[in-house]
Amino acid sequence: MKMKAKLVFWIGLAVLAAIVIYHLNWDLVRALEFSTVWEYREVMVWALGMSLMIALIATAIGLVVGTLLAIVSQSSLPILRWIVVIYVEIFRNTPILVMLIWVHFALPILTGFTTTALQSGLIAMALQSSAYFSEIVRAGVGAVPRGQWEAALALGLPLRPRWTEIVLPQALRIIIPPLANLAISLFKATSILSILSISELMTVSTRISNFTFKPIEVLTVAACMYFIVGYLMSRGTLRLERHLREGER
Secondary structure: OOHHHHHHHHHHHHHHHHHHHHHHHHHHHHHHHOOHHHHHHHHHHHHHHHHHHHHHHHHHHHHHHHHHHHHHHHOOOOHHHHHHHHHHHHOOOOOOOHHEEEHHHHHHHHOOOOOHHHHHHHHHHHHHHHHHHHHHHHHHHHOOHHHHHHHHHHOOOOOOHHHHHHHHHHHHHHHHHHHHHHHHHHHHHHEEEEEOOOHHHHHHHHHHHHHOOOOHHHHHHHHHHHHHHHHHHHHHHHHHHHHHHHHHH
């Protein structure tokens, strides 16, 4: 069955590639000058590093805040659970573009607290990612067998070791794959920070294309850079999932 599915996939991919090749404007393709992009390789690699750094920081902050929210969502106090629900629903269902603009332009007017473009981007991405991370961690915690909770209570473990030694280690095996997938999505979402002129890969690529008048070449290389990093991260996630499954056997 798997071999048949793979065969169908590769046949479909070959047909799609044939259609694209047939409709290509080969005169335009032959006129492309990628040597121009090579001159700016160091700048584009630096910008890619900036995108990765932003994604890493947003992931770290979002994971910490999301884990705390997931823990609070298990509270016996209804008011705390409702606060978490409201937080998650607001930031999970608000477009990241709207959040970026609101944090950078509206928040200073309302609070008097100004932020740089980079800080605004990190805040907006961390807020949204924390809402998603919260749901992932909460689902992982919910998958821990009820007997484990009862055993921890029977042993008289305080709240902190109950979470750090019993619940979270078991939930970690479940939540690592979706956490990694969300981190990949955050990396790709850094491209939208170009609206604030943050010097990540998309912003730098746009500036180079405007300066060299080679938008197709520059943006094609930028797309390939996004794809390569995203693909490597995806393959790493698949290997991690396979390793975790083997560890459970």
